[in-house]
Amino acid sequence: MQFDALPVSPFTRLNKLLDGVEPGLSAITMAVGEPQHAPPGFVLATIEKHLAEFGKYPPIIGPEPLRVAIAAWLKRRYGAQIDAARHVLPLVGTREGLFSAAFVTVPDQKNGKQPAVLIPNPFYQCYAAAALSAGAEPIYVNATRETGFLPDFASVPRDVLARTAVVYICSPSNPEGAAADADYWRRLFALADEFDFTVFADECYAEIYTERPPIGALEIRSETSRSLERLLAFHSLSKRSNLAGLRSGFVAGNAELIARFREFRNVAGPQLPLPLAAVSTVAWSDEAHVVANRALYGEKFRAAQAKLGNRFGFRIPAGSFFLWLDVGDGEAATVKLWREGGVRVLPGGYLSKDTAAGNPGKNFIRVALVNEIETTREALDRIARIL
Ligand SMILES: Cc1ncc(COP(=O)(O)O)c(C=O)c1O
Incomplete structure (x- = not known):
């Protein structure tokens, strides 16, 4: 593994950027995508009921009621026919799954060459760590306003596609909040079939949307492949249920891929504690x-629209809880907002890479609308005033 090539955490970089800079007003943190809404009321009573199960080692496949509940949700949400026994695995948060699934899908070589892993740019940093750790070359595919804030994977040269083992796609995307439509998914699966790579669909923001529920990878893949070939879809309770600290998600997809991943996890993966599975x-x-x-x-997106309206390329995202604002220079705006207004945001460039076609994040800031409404309104007022 090329340790030196691993991405530095955006939050480490942010701390360094703002180190020694005093906040001009009371601090409001909008940098981390950690929901501050209250967790649902059933958590404590359920843990109490299952307390004794902390004494047991949990099975890697999780308890059956959890897999059945997940399959039922996938049916309700996407109309997907999911076999709870063969198509689903619980994860200890989606991050660990998004990372470790690369080990069972990236071969030593593909078509005689080093495998490539395609990654949207900007991206959730775990994808790059996974690609590098699995011995692949990460290839960053820019997502810009021109591409609808989603990467155009078909634009990747054919010789690179020929050695591509895995493609990460985040929909709705962090940080831009763009959601793939049915055509986008269909084109991606056609490409996967042509070049024989696995799609890792990171859909952990699928339940945070303002208008229509974003279309999912599983529902579109079911159209052409009942066996969900070449697909692993990742979902999380962190954002959907305000349970980031529970560390609970799942992966669903092709039965052979899931079986392979299960074998790997059976000897090397973390298990979800039984009371938390309950x-x-x-x-x-x-x-x-x-x-x-x-x-x-x-409510918060409507407040943001009222306060930021037609500035910074403002749009209410199709999904996720982020504003992705074009402020000209993301780092400079971040320092200014902290120094003058105590508002902590993330420079977009900390989520993206320089490529030959430029760095698609560096003009932006990411603002996470994770606080309560009144705090959010106050922060939005400060942003509108200061920038
Ligand atoms: C795009 C994306 N994928 C995955 C995750 C990981 O979520 P989890 O809490 O389920 O590990 C996050 C968390 O912020 C994220 O933003």
């Missing part, structure tokens, strides 16, 4: 708290 079962079975959660984000 909480997850209740969470995936309940929609009321998700609807209420979504309404809170909707």
Whole structure:
């Protein structure tokens, strides 16, 4: 593994950028995508009920009721026919799954060459760490306003596609909040079939949207492949249910891929503690708290629209809880907002790489609307005033 090539955490870089700079007003943190809404009410009672199970080693496949609840949710949400026994694995948060799935899908060589892993740019940094750790070459594919803020993987040269083993796609995307439509997914799966690579669909923001529920990878893949060939889709309770600290997500997809991943995880993967699996079962079975959660984000996006309106290329994203604002120089704006207004945001360039076609994040800041509404309004006022 090329340790020196690993990305430095955006938050380490942010701390360094703002080190020694005093906040001009009371601090409001909008840098981390950590929801501050209250966790759902059923958490404590469910843990208490299952307390004794902390004494047991959990099975890597998780308890059956959890897998059944996940399959039922996938059916409700995407109309996908999912076999709870063969198509689903619980994860200890999606991050570890997004990382370790690369080890079972990236071969030593592909068509006689070093395998490539295609990564949207900007991107969730874990993807690059996974590609590098699995011995692949990460290839960063820019997502810009011109490409609808999603990467155009078909634009990658054919010799690179020929050695591509895995493609990461985040929809709705962090940081831009763009959601793949049915055509986008269809084109991606056609490319996967042509060049024989696996699609890792990171859909952990799938339940945070303002208008339409974003279309999912599983629903579109079911159209052409009942066996969900070449697909692993990742979902999380962190954002959907305000349970980032529970560390609970799942991966669903092709049965052979899941079986391979299960074998790997059986000797090397973390297991979800049984009482936390029980909480997850209740969470995936309940929609009321998700609807209420979504309404809170909707209110904040409307407030943002009123305050930032037609500035900075403002748009309400199709999904996720981020504003992706074109401020000209993301680092300079970040320092200014902190120094003058105590508002902590993330420079877009800390989530993206320099490429031959430029760095698609460096003009932007990412603003996470994770605080309560009043705090959010105050922060938006300060942003509108200072920038
Ligand atoms: C794009 C993206 N993928 C995955 C994750 C990881 O989520 P989890 O809490 O399920 O590990 C995050 C968390 O912020 C994220 O932004």
